[in-house]
Amino acid sequence: xxxxxxxxxxxxxxxxxxxxxxxxxxxxxxxxxxxxxxxxxxxxxxxxxxxxxxxxxxxxxxxxxxxxxxxxxxxxxxxxxxxxxxxxxxxxxxxxxxxxxxxxxxxxxxxxxxxxxxxxxxxxxxxxxxxxxxxxxxxxxxxxxxxxxxxxxxxxxxxxxxxxxxxxxxxxxxxxxxxxxxxxxxxxxxxxxxxxxxxxxxxxxxxxxxxxxxxxxxxxxxxxxxxxxxxxxxxxxxxxxxxxxxxxxxxxxxxxxxxxxxxxxxxxxxxxxxxxxxxxxxxxxxxxxxxxxxxxxxxxxxxxxxxxxxxxxxxxxxxxxxxxxxxxxxxxxxxxxxxxxxxxxxxxxxxxxxxxxxxxxxxxxxxxxxxxxxxxxxxxxxxxxxxxxxxx
Ligand code: FAD
Ligand code: SF4
Ligand code: SF4
Numbered sequence: 001x002x003x004x005x006x007x008x009x010x011x012x013x014x015x016x017x018x019x020x021x022x023x024x025x026x027x028x029x030x031x032x033x034x035x036x037x038x039x040x041x042x043x044x045x046x047x048x049x050x051x052x053x054x055x056x057x058x059x060x061x062x063x064x065x066x067x068x069x070x071x072x073x074x075x076x077x078x079x080x081x082x083x084x085x086x087x088x089x090x091x092x093x094x095x096x097x098x099x100x101x102x103x104x105x106x107x108x109x110x111x112x113x114x115x116x117x118x119x120x121x122x123x124x125x126x127x128x129x130x131x132x133x134x135x136x137x138x139x140x141x142x143x144x145x146x147x148x149x150x151x152x153x154x155x156x157x158x159x160x161x162x163x164x165x166x167x168x169x170x171x172x173x174x175x176x177x178x179x180x181x182x183x184x185x186x187x188x189x190x191x192x193x194x195x196x197x198x199x200x201x202x203x204x205x206x207x208x209x210x211x212x213x214x215x216x217x218x219x220x221x222x223x224x225x226x227x228x229x230x231x232x233x234x235x236x237x238x239x240x241x242x243x244x245x246x247x248x249x250x251x252x253x254x255x256x257x258x259x260x261x262x263x264x265x266x267x268x269x270x271x272x273x274x275x276x277x278x279x280x281x282x283x284x285x286x287x288x289x290x291x292x293x294x295x296x297x298x299x300x301x302x303x304x305x306x307x308x309x310x311x312x313x314x315x316x317x318x319x320x321x322x323x324x325x326x327x328x329x330x331x332x333x334x335x336x337x338x339x340x341x342x343x344x345x346x347x348x349x350x351x352x353x354x355x356x357x358x359x360x361x362x363x364x365x366x367x368x369x370x371x372x373x374x375x376x377x378x379x380x381x382x383x384x385x386x387x388x389x390x391x392x
Contacts, residue, residue: 002040002056005032009052016044016053068220071097072157074148075106075120075128076167082116084233084275085163087123089226091234092190093161094124096199099192102158103127107151109144111137114244121242123234128242129155133249138260139167141174146255149178151247157221159199161190164225172225181219187226188349198222204326204349229274229330229353273322278304279333281324281351282312285340285361285380289317295339298384301391307331309341325350339380343368360384 012030024037025044032052034044045053073089075082090106097104106125108116110132117128131147144167152160152175160175162168164186176183184201188211191200198215199222205212216222273279280299282292295306308318310325324331326346336354341347343359343366351357352371359372360380369375376383 003034003038003042003045004054004056005034006052006054007031009050011050011052013049016048019047020044065218065220068156068158070102070105070127070155070157071100071159072105072107072129072152072161072221073125074160074162074168074171075108075116075125076163076165077108077110077113077116078167080110080113080116082119082123083163083165083228085165085168085226085228087233088228088231089161089163090120090123090125092226092231093159094234096159096190096192099194100158100197105129105157107131107148109136109147111135117244118241122236122238122240124237124240126242127245129245129247131247131249133251135251135256136249138263139171140256140258140260141170142256142258143251144171145174145178146251147247147249149175152179152221155245160221160223162223162225164227168225172223176223179219179221179223181221181223182214182216183223183225184214184216185225187224188230190224190226199224209345227330229332273305273307273324273331274329276305276307276331277334278302278337279307279324279331279335279351279354280304280337280339281307281309281341282318282339283309283341283347284311284315285342286312286317287340289315291340291380292318294381294384298337298388301388302335304333304335309344309347338368338372339384341368342366343371 010031014027016032017025017027021043022037022039024035025032045055071093073093075086093104103126104124105127106120107129111134113132117130120128129151135143162172172183184203187201187203189202193200200213200215201224202211202213280295282295292306299306307322307324310323312318313320313323326349328350330350332353334355336351337358339360348371357372358374359368360376360383361368362379364377
């Protein structure tokens with residue numbers, strides 16, 4: 001729907017200008033003109049005393065959706081290593097491509113990264129679009145955005161998946177805007193509608209209290225970012241090969257508006273709770289920051305790492321880099337020990353994929369026991385020392 005001023009009827013009274021809540025109308029002499037800020041709310045149609053503004057059907061550009069084929073995965077690499085989430089997306093992308101009946105492609109950008117192409121084939125890519133240039137040595141929104149958007153324009157993928165990493169969360173939206181399509185961020189489930197073969201993208205909404213399934217019916221590609229650790233990794237088939245397509249990487253002065261002067265790796269970046277096999281996680285039940293020292297003793301005994309709930313992070317007891325949950329990291333360790341964590345839905349969303357969950361909580365009705373394989377009702381300050389003693 002759009003609105004349109006009927007020139008012959010407009011008397012130039014400017015009532016519409018004062019009533020437009022979006023300041024979208026200006027007067028050009030005696031004629032009201034609707035600008036780009038118009039949201040088609042329709043207020044002016046009602047307010048014009050001369051019925052000089054009408055609602056009209058917007059003529060939408062109809063895209064030929066059938067020209068778009070294939071599932072693309074952004075093969076994010078850092079310092080020459082494929083990020084685990086890209087391998088997870090190749091696993092998921094393979095399933096989607098099989099259901100649609102199309103090929104799975106990986107998009108790899110960087111400088112001197114062609115050595116990673118064979119790895120991508122082994123993880124299931126049928127084709128790898130490769131962009132190599134000194135300008136792509138470090139990730140920049142402009143550099144990666146230009147090269148990948150031009151590839152999308154030329155090769156027209158049906159679906160583009162990116163990891164919801166810092167880079168993916170930056171790159172996904174810029175590509176979606178350039179391609180004039182939608183993007184569903186932070187998906188936790190992807191599936192193909194058996195009827196129309198469109199992708200159904202599910203993500204938590206309203207603070208995680210319900211799951212929303214989103215479709216992108218009229219634009220292509222259909223784009224999603226997926227949080228690391230949510231999907232299962234693709235199986236590696238040694239020796240599997242495919243086709244490499246080299247992408248254009250011509251940069252003009254000013255194409256890349258930022259320069260990376262230095263990359264400083266923080267200690268936090270090196271903590272990979274998403275890769276840990278054993279996690280001892282603490283919540284408000286610890287009562288104080290020092291409680292994490294006890295958890296650390298247990299984690300060290302077991303060869304694991306510590307993590308925490310958001311409440312513990314908000315209390316300043318542990319850094320956000322260790323937060324498990326919807327707004328933290330999704331983890332899937334072999335053993336997850338939740339100590340003094342109530343089991344709020346937003347926390348459970350980030351750890352329910354753990355192979356074995358052990359919960360220690362004083363409240364036998366705590367929701368964490370609903371997802372736990374083993375539950376210990378008791379004070380963690382008594383339970384954990386006795387576990388450490390037993391291990392000793
Ligand atoms: P509490 O809910 O206060 O639970 C403390 C538990 O400790 C209780 O069950 C209590 O019985 C037990 N306890 C007390 N003393 C002892 C003791 N001595 N020994 C053993 N047990 C004891 N939370 C996350 O964790 N991760 C997220 O990513 C996240 N994202 C969120 C996003 C949004 C949009 C919102 C709205 C919330 C989010 N939350 C998240 C917060 C979440 O809703 C909960 O508030 C939080 O997980 C509660 O943390 P907790 O279990 O440590 O604390
Ligand atoms: Fe013209 Fe109607 Fe706006 Fe008056 S309110 S300026 S008549 S469009
Ligand atoms: Fe303003 Fe709404 Fe009229 Fe658009 S439709 S010009 S936003 S009042």
